[in-house]
Amino acid sequence: MKQLTEHTTEGQYQPESLQVRRLGSKHKNETETDEARSRPLLVTFPDEDKKASVMKNLYKLKTKGEPFREMIIKHDMSREDREKERLLQKEAREKTAGTNFKFCLHSKRSTRRKTNHQGKKKERNDQPKSDTYVLEK
Structure with missing residues (x-):
């Protein structure tokens, strides 16, 4: 430590x-x-x-x-917050499947971002990076 x-x-x-x-x-x-x-x-x-x-x-x-x-460091969340986050991630994965868009979670909100076929960003998002959780395929 x-x-x-x-x-x-x-x-x-x-x-x-x-x-x-x-x-x-x-x-x-x-x-x-x-x-x-x-x-x-x-x-x-x-x-x-x-x-x-x-x-x-x-x-x-x-x-x-x-x-x-190998270390993973993240903010601690309550059990309710983790469950909400898990549901949002599942929803984002379902929306992203088979589309040219990637749904990302930003401060427990999902946003839509257009990507090319390699998964690279085409548009930048103005959200702060400190509270950004991105779903990767």
């Missing part, structure tokens, strides 16, 4: 101010495959600005070496 905050905040604040806890239960009879899987961490930031700073600089982690390439 210390390395993660160093790379994403450029030393702006100390990782000791974070609350970190591991989710899920530890397996009693771990095999080699279970050891390779790690349980997720829930990290609580002291304020919204520090969280925004880390989320803004996540792109820097991909160039920092092996342990950070």
Whole structure:
């Protein structure tokens, strides 16, 4: 966690101010495959600005070496929000199937964007990238 905050905040604040806890239960009879899987961490930031700073600089982690390439970091959502998001993603996939359009989710709203046959964007969307969730085929 210390390395993660160093790379994403450029030393702006100390990782000791974070609350970190591991989710899920530890397996009693771990095999080699279970050891390779790690349980997720829930990290609580002291304020919204520090969280925004880390989320803004996540792109820097991909160039920092092996342990950070496999890492997935995202905003925590309640169970109800995850269910709504899942339904919106399913709806967007159904609308996208067999068309020349790709429906993308932006801040839990679906928008329509024309694409060419290779799936590249033809039109830019003016939505902020911080809350953008894009469905890829």
